Amino acid sequence: MVAPTRTDRPTAPPPDPARSPAPAPGAGRAIAALAGNELRRAFRDRTFLFFSLVLPVLIIVLIGTVFGEDQDLPVAVLDADGSAASRAIVEDLDAAEGLQVADVGSESDLRRDVRTGAVAAGVVVPAGFADDLARGEATIELVADPTSSATAAVQATVRAAVGDHAAVVAAARTAAEEGGADEEEAARTAARLAEELPGPGVTVTAVGADDEPERGNFDYTAPSNVVLFTFVNTVMAGALLALDRQRGIVRRLLATPHGTGTILAGIGAAKLSIALAQSALVLAVGALFFDVDWGTPVAYVPLIVLFAMVAAAVGLLVGSLARDPDQAAAVAVPAAIGLGMLGGCMWPLEIVPPVMRAIGHVAPHAWAMDAWRDLVFDHRGLGDIAVELAVLAGFTVVLGLLAARQLRRALTG
Amino acid sequence: MPDAATVTDRPETSVEPVLQCRGLRKAYGERVAVADVGFAVAPGETYGLLGPNGAGKTTTISMVCGLLRRDAGEVTVAGRPMSPEATDAKAAIGLVPQDVALYEDLSAEENLRFFGRLQGLSGRELAARVAEVLEVVGLADRAGDRVGEYSGGMKRRANIAAGLLHRPRLLVLDEPTVGVDPQSRNAILESVEALAGEGMSVLYTTHYMEEAERLCDRIGIIDEGRLIAEGTRRELVAQLGVGDQVEVTGTGDLAAFAAACAELPGALGAEARDGSVVVRVEQGSTALAPIVAAAERTGVAVGGVEVTEPDLEDVFLALTGKALRD
Numbered sequence: 001m002v003a004p005t006r007t008d009r010p011t012a013p014p015p016d017p018a019r020s021p022a023p024a025p026g027a028g029r030a031i032a033a034l035a036g037n038e039l040r041r042a043f044r045d046r047t048f049l050f051f052s053l054v055l056p057v058l059i060i061v062l063i064g065t066v067f068g069e070d071q072d073l074p075v076a077v078l079d080a081d082g083s084a085a086s087r088a089i090v091e092d093l094d095a096a097e098g099l100q101v102a103d104v105g106s107e108s109d110l111r112r113d114v115r116t117g118a119v120a121a122g123v124v125v126p127a128g129f130a131d132d133l134a135r136g137e138a139t140i141e142l143v144a145d146p147t148s149s150a151t152a153a154v155q156a157t158v159r160a161a162v163g164d165h166a167a168v169v170a171a172a173r174t175a176a177e178e179g180g181a182d183e184e185e186a187a188r189t190a191a192r193l194a195e196e197l198p199g200p201g202v203t204v205t206a207v208g209a210d211d212e213p214e215r216g217n218f219d220y221t222a223p224s225n226v227v228l229f230t231f232v233n234t235v236m237a238g239a240l241l242a243l244d245r246q247r248g249i250v251r252r253l254l255a256t257p258h259g260t261g262t263i264l265a266g267i268g269a270a271k272l273s274i275a276l277a278q279s280a281l282v283l284a285v286g287a288l289f290f291d292v293d294w295g296t297p298v299a300y301v302p303l304i305v306l307f308a309m310v311a312a313a314v315g316l317l318v319g320s321l322a323r324d325p326d327q328a329a330a331v332a333v334p335a336a337i338g339l340g341m342l343g344g345c346m347w348p349l350e351i352v353p354p355v356m357r358a359i360g361h362v363a364p365h366a367w368a369m370d371a372w373r374d375l376v377f378d379h380r381g382l383g384d385i386a387v388e389l390a391v392l393a394g395f396t397v398v399l400g401l402l403a404a405r406q407l408r409r410a411l412t413g
Numbered sequence: 414m415p416d417a418a419t420v421t422d423r424p425e426t427s428v429e430p431v432l433q434c435r436g437l438r439k440a441y442g443e444r445v446a447v448a449d450v451g452f453a454v455a456p457g458e459t460y461g462l463l464g465p466n467g468a469g470k471t472t473t474i475s476m477v478c479g480l481l482r483r484d485a486g487e488v489t490v491a492g493r494p495m496s497p498e499a500t501d502a503k504a505a506i507g508l509v510p511q512d513v514a515l516y517e518d519l520s521a522e523e524n525l526r527f528f529g530r531l532q533g534l535s536g537r538e539l540a541a542r543v544a545e546v547l548e549v550v551g552l553a554d555r556a557g558d559r560v561g562e563y564s565g566g567m568k569r570r571a572n573i574a575a576g577l578l579h580r581p582r583l584l585v586l587d588e589p590t591v592g593v594d595p596q597s598r599n600a601i602l603e604s605v606e607a608l609a610g611e612g613m614s615v616l617y618t619t620h621y622m623e624e625a626e627r628l629c630d631r632i633g634i635i636d637e638g639r640l641i642a643e644g645t646r647r648e649l650v651a652q653l654g655v656g657d658q659v660e661v662t663g664t665g666d667l668a669a670f671a672a673a674c675a676e677l678p679g680a681l682g683a684e685a686r687d688g689s690v691v692v693r694v695e696q697g698s699t700a701l702a703p704i705v706a707a708a709e710r711t712g713v714a715v716g717g718v719e720v721t722e723p724d725l726e727d728v729f730l731a732l733t734g735k736a737l738r739d
Contacts, residue, residue: 033530248512256531257504
């Protein structure tokens with residue numbers, strides 16, 4: 001590069017010594033300029049785009065697919081009897097909900113498949129099963145890993161199938177012994193009646209199954225990832241304030257014709273704009289590609305805005321307290337993920353003990369997740385999440401004031 | 414060491430100064446960073462704050478620019494009192510921080526547009542001003558490149574451009590040449606000279622004596638938070654009372670020659686050394702002819718003459734007992 005010489009350098013119009021300083025531009029324009037600049041930089045940053053858009057969507061897809069689908073348990077069956085009764089048992093197992101039955105040729109194959117985990121369990125119908133059944137002494141061997149959670153489910157299904165057949169055989173035997181009927185005919189009649197007659201009047205209704213809307217695979221993972229990633233990315237963006245401080249950019253901002261409050265508000269608005277953009281992206285992707293029904297905008301918009309404000313306040317607090325960007329990042333990431341875990345973004349707080357559930361509500365995430373559950377699971381409205389919104393507003397005020405106070409102190413001494 | 418109170422009272426100009434500071438003080442706990450600092454910058458004047466690292470220069474200009482709350486003292490810029498909330502006073506200042514305070518992921522043009530908006534510029538005026546200052550600092554052909562891709566010198570020049578956008582009454586430059594190569598440094602100094610030549614008032618902090626001597630109409634020497642001397646370069650050197658040094662090399666009766674020189678008008682002393690005579694005089698340029706005449710009178714054959722003026726380094730050494738770069 002050749003530096004221009006003084007003689008060829010264009011000259012800047014000189015200042016007019018007599019003129020007064022130009023009137024300061026409005027605070028609103030300054031705040032908009034700061035927020036717009038932050039968004040422009042964020043959406044040009046591939047790392048930010050990956051962590052704010054690609055990664056949340058990947059995790060929503062991954063977790064939603066793994067835990068959202070109803071999967072049948074694979075069960076290996078060896079019918080060593082080959083009788084009508086044993087075939088009926090196998091057919092019943094095959095038709096049973098939740099099991100996927102595969103025949104195997106030998107007991108050693110069956111044990112190998114169970115041992116290697118290729119199947120959840122193995123069922124052996126032994127030779128002589130039909131005769132034993134007639135004598136009321138039939139047994140079926142269940143081969144399974146006793147520590148596996150699938151064992152209980154398979155065992156219950158097998159017991160039910162065998163029990164049904166034992167009942168038919170017992171009824172036929174009673175008819176033959178007490179009424180002199182032909183036992184085979186009695187057995188056919190009992191089997192037909194067992195299919196036609198209604199059950200003993202016991203019905204099982206899953207809580208909410210009838211009166212609640214159907215849940216999609218992503219109804220938990222999508223909101224939890226909105227909350228988790230909005231917080232993580234916004235706190236990280238806030239932590240970058242430490243970098244702007246270190247580089248002197250914040251000093252330059254404060255030297256522009258605006259009060260400290262306007263600059264603080266502008267920096268806060270910049271971080272808030274990141275949080276809102278992050279939330280909007282995941283919401284749009286969730287609705288468009290994963291069929292997530294986020295509920296009514298009247299309710300979810302204030303929820304998103306308030307949670308974004310909480311995240312921005314925490315980010316500013318970290319960014320103003322940290323000595324440098326490294327320290328800010330070292331604190332921000334673990335804290336953001338830890339609060340996400342505590343607040344029910346990794347697993348529902350319903351499955352943790354009540355004490356942990358109460359402790360979890362120290363994190364704003366828990367309140368946001370409570371509200372999202374009301375909106376997404378129950379399709380409730382604004383009034384139903386008023387308490388959660390009020391708590392989030394409280395978080396915003398307290399953390400926002402702390403951040404503003406600390407930032408003002410860090411910047412202007 | 415002169416009394417600091419006397420230097421703070423100095424510049425009484427007929428026109429209203431662009432910047433007036435009185436009794437500035439800032440302490441961090443027990444440590445006093447700036448104590449009773451006062452100076453003024455007249456319209457069109459380039460004023461230098463010269464001092465070593467940690468002397469209090471940046472703290473002083475932070476209070477001048479309204480970035481830092483002062484514990485005591487007053488600052489007025491273009492007649493308006495300065496504070497962190499004083500938007501009208503801040504509008505008269507263009508700050509060029511010591512660090513390259515620009516977004517490295519944005520181009521120079523994008524940075525300037527952003528800071529220009531914060532200065533209240535918009536539309537065609539903003540576009541014109543951005544183009545103008547890019548020309549001034551010689552970066553027009555690289556305006557679209559990301560600042561992160563610039564050399565150190567180019568970053569510094571872009572940093573200066575951001576301080577010029579709104580045509581400030583007072584340009585404040587905080588050590589703008591630290592860490593740049595000689596070529597870029599020269600380009601920066603030329604830019605400052607050009608701006609000053611066009612009538613812009615400049616407050617320039619540096620710990621490079623030669624920059625202060627080259628650029629500044631008046632210089633305030635600051636050390637350990639106190640302004641210990643102030644004036645033009647010549648005034649500061651005159652405070653030393655040691656005068657210029659004229660060294661005459663030659664052959665002959667050097668002792669007699671030294672004795673004759675010591676008797677000359679304006680001579681402060683003379684000393685014969687091995688092959689030369691060193692004469693201390695009030696002003697070297699006017700003493701040359703009488704010294705050469707004295708050599709002829711005493712029969713000394715002059716081989717060479719060298720005049721050395723004391724510099725600000727000598728002033729600083731005399732005032733503080735330590736070198737400027739300690």
